[in-house]
Amino acid sequence: MKAVAEPRGAAGVRRRLSEVIGAAAKVFAQRGYHGASTQDIADVLGIRQASLYYYFDSKEAALEAVCRDGHEAYVERLLRIARSDASASEKVAQVLLHHAAPERLDFTLVFLRERRFLPGPARKRIRALELRYERAIQRIVEQGIRSGEFRSDLDARMTTLALLGLGNSAAVWYGREPDVTPERMLRAYIDLLVRALRLTH
Amino acid sequence: MKAVAEPRGAAGVRRRLSEVIGAAAKVFAQRGYHGASTQDIADVLGIRQASLYYYFDSKEAALEAVCRDGHEAYVERLLRIARSDASASEKVAQVLLHHAAPERLDFTLVFLRERRFLPGPARKRIRALELRYERAIQRIVEQGIRSGEFRSDLDARMTTLALLGLGNSAAVWYGREPDVTPERMLRAYIDLLVRALRLTH
DNA sequence: CTCGAATTCTATTGTGCTATAGAATCGCCA
DNA sequence: TGGCGATTCTATAGCACAATAGAATTCGAG
Numbered sequence: 001m002k003a004v005a006e007p008r009g010a011a012g013v014r015r016r017l018s019e020v021i022g023a024a025a026k027v028f029a030q031r032g033y034h035g036a037s038t039q040d041i042a043d044v045l046g047i048r049q050a051s052l053y054y055y056f057d058s059k060e061a062a063l064e065a066v067c068r069d070g071h072e073a074y075v076e077r078l079l080r081i082a083r084s085d086a087s088a089s090e091k092v093a094q095v096l097l098h099h100a101a102p103e104r105l106d107f108t109l110v111f112l113r114e115r116r117f118l119p120g121p122a123r124k125r126i127r128a129l130e131l132r133y134e135r136a137i138q139r140i141v142e143q144g145i146r147s148g149e150f151r152s153d154l155d156a157r158m159t160t161l162a163l164l165g166l167g168n169s170a171a172v173w174y175g176r177e178p179d180v181t182p183e184r185m186l187r188a189y190i191d192l193l194v195r196a197l198r199l200t201h
Numbered sequence: 202m203k204a205v206a207e208p209r210g211a212a213g214v215r216r217r218l219s220e221v222i223g224a225a226a227k228v229f230a231q232r233g234y235h236g237a238s239t240q241d242i243a244d245v246l247g248i249r250q251a252s253l254y255y256y257f258d259s260k261e262a263a264l265e266a267v268c269r270d271g272h273e274a275y276v277e278r279l280l281r282i283a284r285s286d287a288s289a290s291e292k293v294a295q296v297l298l299h300h301a302a303p304e305r306l307d308f309t310l311v312f313l314r315e316r317r318f319l320p321g322p323a324r325k326r327i328r329a330l331e332l333r334y335e336r337a338i339q340r341i342v343e344q345g346i347r348s349g350e351f352r353s354d355l356d357a358r359m360t361t362l363a364l365l366g367l368g369n370s371a372a373v374w375y376g377r378e379p380d381v382t383p384e385r386m387l388r389a390y391i392d393l394l395v396r397a398l399r400l401t402h
Numbered sequence: 403c404t405c406g407a408a409t410t411c412t413a414t415t416g417t418g419c420t421a422t423a424g425a426a427t428c429g430c431c432a
Numbered sequence: 433t434g435g436c437g438a439t440t441c442t443a444t445a446g447c448a449c450a451a452t453a454g455a456a457t458t459c460g461a462g
Contacts, residue, residue, distance in 0.1 A: 013408080034235035035318060037449060051410045053451065113314060117236060158389030161374060161381070162367060169366025180362070188359030196397035214438085238419060252440045254421065 018069075020045060020055045022106070025066045029106040033063055033114040064122040067115045070107025071129045074099075075136075082136045088144025089198065093190045095137060095163065100170035100189070102182050108171050137163060141197075150197045163193060219270075221246060221256045223307075226267045230307040234264055234315040265323040268316045271308025272330045275300075276337075283337045289345025290399065294391045296338060296364065301371035301390070303383050309372045338364060342398075351398045364394060 023044040027036045038059055042049045056062045081094045115126055138160040144150035166189050173180050224245040228237045239260055243250040257263045282295045316327050339361040345351035367390050374381050 016409090032233065032235055032318065034233055038451090039449080047409090048411060049449090050412080050451080054409060057451095059450070117233065155385070155389045157380070158386055159393070161370070161378075161386070162390060162393055165367055165370025165374075166363060168370060169362070173362060173366075177362075179358070184356070185359055185362070188356045189363060192360070192363055192394075192397040195401075196393040200396075200401045217439090239421090240419075248439090249441060250419090251421080251442080255439060258421095260420070 017055060020052070021062070021065050021069050024062045025070065025106040025110050028063065028066060028114055029109040033059075033110070033117050038062075060117075060119055060122065063110070063114060064118055064126065066107060066110050067118065067126050068129070070104060070111050071126065071133070073104070074108075075129055075133050078133060078136050082140055088140055088147060088149045089194050091140045092144070092163065092193060092197065095140065096167055096170075096190050096193065097186055099164075099167035100182070100186060102171075102174050105171060105174060112168055112171065134160060134164065144197065148199070151199050154197065159197065166193065218256060221253070222263070222266050222270050225263045226271065226307040226311050229264065229267060229315055230310040234260075234311075234318050239263075261318075261320055261323065264311070264315060265319055265327065267308060267311050268319065268327050269330070271305060271312050272327065272334070274305070275309075276330055276334050279334060279337050283341055289341055289348060289350045290395050292341045293345070293364065293394060293398065296341065297368055297371075297391050297394065298387055300365075300368035301383070301387060303372075303375050306372060306375060313369055313372065335361060335365065345398065349400070352400050355398065360398065367394065 020041075024041050027040045027044060030036070031040065037049075038052050039049045041062070042052055045052075052062075056065070077098050078095065081091055081098065084091070084094075086094065111126075115123065118126060138156055141150065141154065141156045141159050141163075145152055145154055145156065170182075170185050170189060173185065174182060221242075225242050228241045228245060231237070232241065238250075239253050240250045242263070243253055246253075253263075257266070278299050279296065282292055282299065285292070285295075287295065312327075316324065319327060339357055342351065342355065342357045342360045342364075346353055346355055346357065371383075371386050371390060374386065375383060
């Protein structure tokens with residue numbers, strides 16, 4: 001899997017760094033942060049363990065990079081959905097679709113499970129990203145309530161957490177349950193949620 | 202927290218073992234299995250690190266004990282709910298209430314996050330418990346569908362996973378979100394799920 | 403073809419952790 | 433009280449790991 005003779009422009013530099021972060025994400029996702037060794041990451045890249053320290057000051061810094069890298073793209077896609085002029089129901093569906101998309105699953109899983117092992121300052125930085133994400137979802141829910149599309153007795157905060165919880169659980173189940181395809185799971189989850197939020201008439 | 206001069210009958214023996222398992226659960230929940238050292242567990246108990254090996258053959262065995270201990274009680278309570286003659290909706294509510302009950306949270310969190318680090322044979326043994334649990338929930342959902350209480354177009358398997366996912370996410374959020382009390386969260390979750398499953402009329 | 407920066411390498415240090423061996427202590431019961 | 437099993441202790445082996453220092457190599461730009 002080693003990249004042979006990659007051109008070395010500024011783009012090449014960034015790409016190589018992404019590869020390294022990707023390798024860390026893969027290994028952290030599989031073995032957990034503390035269960036993974038820097039040697040494991042180096043093996044994926046086909047380089048020596050010590051060479052990793054050209055890219056990271058420490059193993060913890062690698063974890064932060066994985067968490068940040070993974071979540072930044074996430075936040076961005078979410079904000080695009082939130083800004084669209086779709087109905088609240090459609091937005092909820094799209095949020096679930098994107099949140100539990102099986103691409104970059106390694107990053108998602110590492111973020112979900114391992115971010116708590118970040119040292120204090122790094123955890124705070126990641127937490128800030130997280131809050132933007134949660135608040136964007138909550139605004140969608142509140143929009144749905146205000147517009148009369150959703151039930152007015154919803155607890156917006158709890159509903160947000162439910163949406164996140166469902167999405168996260170989907171990510172966890174891919175790869176563990178062979179009969180669970182993302183399509184089947186997402187269809188069921190979206191259906192469930194939208195029915196639960198909408199006014200019954 | 203050290204037990205001073207505990208009487209040593211057969212009951213005392215079992216209780217001491219429970220204390221040791223409880224200490225392991227606490228430490229594994231806090232730091233993760235690989236992030237926790239046997240020294241950490243010994244510190245909680247006020248004994249020496251090596252003394253733990255009187256109770257366990259290995260750290261992995263301790264993890265299995267925590268997972269088993271935690272989940273066995275879980276399965277038992279669930280089966281009692283399943284056998285009751287309550288309606289499917291009531292059962293779903295009770296399952297969520299019990300599943301996300303904040304007692305023995307350490308055991309739950311360790312089971313959710315760390316069981317995947319068990320070595321093959323042990324993981325298989327734990328997986329068997331898990332399947333009993335999932336199947337019991339799925340039977341409740343199917344009962345609700347057959348009786349006409351729930352929508353007939355539900356995907357019972359996905360619905361089961363949704364219920365589990367919601368319950369698990371609740372467990373994860375206790376202690377992370379200060380404004381989330383178990384009561385508030387469970388009320389919202391139960392309301393959401395029951396509305397989503399019931400026939401609308 | 404050469405210079406220099408980017409990248410990877412070799413070699414090593416020190417630390418922390420699991421697990422084992424065997425000695426010492428504790429507390430119940432005869 | 434003395435013995436015995438249950439429990440905890442001291443001491444240490446042995447390994448895996450993160451991280452540093454500095455040398456060697458690679459590759460594109462000029």
